[in-house]
Amino acid sequence: AQKITQTQPGMFVQEKEAVTLDCTYDTSDPSYGLFWYKQPSSGEMIFLIYQGSYDQQNATEGRYSLNFQKARKSANLVISASQLGDSAMYFCAMRESPGSGTYKYIFGTGTRLKVLA
Amino acid sequence: NAGVTQTPKFRVLKTGQSMTLLCAQDMNHEYMYWYRQDPGMGLRLIHYSVGEGTTAKGEVPDGYNVSRLKKQNFLLGLESAAPSQTSVYFCASSSHRTGGRETQYFGPGTRLLVL
Numbered sequence: 001a002q003k004i005t006q007t008q009p010g011m012f013v014q015e016k017e018a019v020t021l022d023c024t025y026d027t028s029d030p031s032y033g034l035f036w037y038k039q040p041s042s043g044e045m046i047f048l049i050y051q052g053s054y055d056q057q058n059a060t061e062g063r064y065s066l067n068f069q070k071a072r073k074s075a076n077l078v079i080s081a082s083q084l085g086d087s088a089m090y091f092c093a094m095r096e097s098p099g100s101g102t103y104k105y106i107f108g109t110g111t112r113l114k115v116l117a
Numbered sequence: 118n119a120g121v122t123q124t125p126k127f128r129v130l131k132t133g134q135s136m137t138l139l140c141a142q143d144m145n146h147e148y149m150y151w152y153r154q155d156p157g158m159g160l161r162l163i164h165y166s167v168g169e170g171t172t173a174k175g176e177v178p179d180g181y182n183v184s185r186l187k188k189q190n191f192l193l194g195l196e197s198a199a200p201s202q203t204s205v206y207f208c209a210s211s212s213h214r215t216g217g218r219e220t221q222y223f224g225p226g227t228r229l230l231v232l
Contacts, residue, residue: 043205104175108159
């Protein structure tokens with residue numbers, strides 16, 4: 001079963017508008033972390049934002065915010081005031097702790113965002 | 118401070134050949150990971166290590182071996198390359214200090230083509 005689901009293979013947004021990228025997750029671990037990464041065409045993975053399962057408030061980092069709805073198991077990324085440089089692939093990931101002090105990360109299949117001028 | 122580096126950046130192999138991908142990190146991180154990225158599949162975990170001398174299997178370990186003889190290095194080996202192993206390989210490292218906010222830091226990737 002998919003543990004991280006990103007249902008939008010591709011998205012378009014007009015420059016300066018906001019866009020929401022969807023992510024749902026599945027875990028029975030009470031302690032987990034949720035991450036978003038950006039992968040531009042150059043290929044590197046860039047960390048954007050983190051949300052812990054016990055965090056009471058939604059995470060924000062500049063123009064990025066994470067809409068965390070724990071009961072619905074969703075962790076959507078909101079990018080405000082989109083810029084042309086935001087065009088990239090975006091990955092949602094979950095860090096689980098399977099036990100014995102280990103940590104594993106599971107990635108979604110990604111959403112390709114294109115910002116239009 | 119170079120972060121996470123990967124060697125080589127690009128390689129072409131023939132079916133049946135072997136090779137080793139090297140990942141090095143200078144952040145004194147305990148955890149290191151190898152992923153492969155294929156179109157439409159996201160990143161899939163191959164093997165990981167929680168410390169020097171330890172390794173564990175991830176989601177897609179078949180056809181790969183790893184070693185972590187030094188804390189800063191994590192090697193990924195392909196003993197007999199197959200076309201299905203054509204992919205982009207990413208190494209990552211992390212520490213898990215109290216608080217849990219630590220992210221993974223990724224290398225630039227190695228593009229491998231198996232003919």
